Amino acid sequence: VKYKDGVGWHDAEVLPRGPITLDPSAAVLHYAQEIFEGMKAFRTKDGGAAIFRPEANARRFRASAERMAMPQIPEELFLEAVNQLVRADRDWIPEGENASLYIRPFMFANDAFLGVKPASEYLFMVIASPVGAYFSAGAVTVWVSETYTRAAPGGTGAAKCGGNYAASLLAQAEAKAQGCDQVVFLDAVKHTDVEEMGGMNVFFVFEDGSLVTPPLSGTILPGITRDSVITLAREKGLTVREEAYSIEQWLADARSGRMTEAFACGTAAAISPIGVVKTREGEARIGSGTAAGQITGALRTALVDTQRGRSADAHGWVSQVF
Ligand code: PMP
Numbered sequence: 264v265k266y267k268d269g270v271g272w273h274d275a276e277v278l279p280r281g282p283i284t285l286d287p288s289a290a291v292l293h294y295a296q297e298i299f300e301g302m303k304a305f306r307t308k309d310g311g312a313a314i315f316r317p318e319a320n321a322r323r324f325r326a327s328a329e330r331m332a333m334p335q336i337p338e339e340l341f342l343e344a345v346n347q348l349v350r351a352d353r354d355w356i357p358e359g360e361n362a363s364l365y366i367r368p369f370m371f372a373n374d375a376f377l378g379v380k381p382a383s384e385y386l387f388m389v390i391a392s393p394v395g396a397y398f399s400a401g402a403v404t405v406w407v408s409e410t411y412t413r414a415a416p417g418g419t420g421a422a423k424c425g426g427n428y429a430a431s432l433l434a435q436a437e438a439k440a441q442g443c444d445q446v447v448f449l450d451a452v453k454h455t456d457v458e459e460m461g462g463m464n465v466f467f468v469f470e471d472g473s474l475v476t477p478p479l480s481g482t483i484l485p486g487i488t489r490d491s492v493i494t495l496a497r498e499k500g501l502t503v504r505e506e507a508y509s510i511e512q513w514l515a516d517a518r519s520g521r522m523t524e525a526f527a528c529g530t531a532a533a534i535s536p537i538g539v540v541k542t543r544e545g546e547a548r549i550g551s552g553t554a555a556g557q558i559t560g561a562l563r564t565a566l567v568d569t570q571r572g573r574s575a576d577a578h579g580w581v582s583q584v585f
Pocket residue numbers: 301459460461462463464484485486487488489528529530531
């Protein structure tokens with residue numbers, strides 16, 4: 264779908280995947296006016312397909328567009344584009360417990376000019392690809408980056424824009440070099456509080472059964488899985504606090520056993536237990552260090568069963584495509 268100031272959204276079409284043409288001075292290539300979403304379609308029992316909370320992705324996309332001085336795409340147009348692609352790709356939605364069709368809606372500035380100002384022409388596209396399990400092992404290992412931060416107050420941290428990820432690549436590479444699966448970012452002001460991971464939000468579980476997750480401070484991505492987990496946990500009678508939590512406290516609580524579980528959550532891997540947290544000063548094991556604890560496991564089951572239509576959709580989260 265194309266957009267032009269004064270014209271609006273026009274020329275929607277479904278095409279076979281292939282290269283696109285851009286002018287070398289297309290604004291996105293120079294000023295990175297680009298936003299995206301990540302969502303999944305799951306096979307349902309009767310051979311159909313469903314998407315998890317697509318309206319939430321549409322809303323977050325609109326919020327990202329606002330922050331990046333880009334035009335708003337109507338929620339119905341976003342949802343219709345996604346549904347059309349999933350229907351067109353119906354034979355590509357894999358079966359299997361960890362398999363799904365990953366959907367990537369994105370929008371970028373494609374008019375040709377050099378000059379730092381919001382563009383007046385954009386392209387909105389949706390592509391998709393079958394995917395399997397995101398992590399191969401049971402519990403993931405995380406590396407706390409003390410060199411790089413992801414987002415500063417007033418910046419673009421709460422938007423899902425490509426630039427945030429460009430800035431985090433080196434930190435993710437540092438985590439890999441340390442033998443870890445994901446990077447953990449700290450806040451950019453005090454460098455003490457845990458914010459989120461490279462592509463996931465984080466939760467901590469304590470021995471009294473309560474959960475803590477960093478608040479939506481404006482510098483972390485408001486994860487749709489995070490929001491779903493908060494709801495599911497509260498339904499199970501668990502206390503969830505959205506509050507600042509420092510890396511120092513994380514290490515201390517993991518070592519003392521006050522923290523019994525920790526997990527990462529996001530569209531890519533649903534809920535994955537965190538087994539070990541590593542910093543330059545040392546590391547700490549959480550719980551068994553290798554497997555999901557009881558609460559992590561129960562929340563994962565609740566989430567995945569809802570996504571795959573195996574349990575009642577009490578919140579209207581599941582959108583059947585066909
Ligand atoms: N934080 C970041 C930086 C991410 O890229 C993602 C993945 N979109 C998340 C958190 C989790 O968000 P969601 O649950 O909506 O996938």
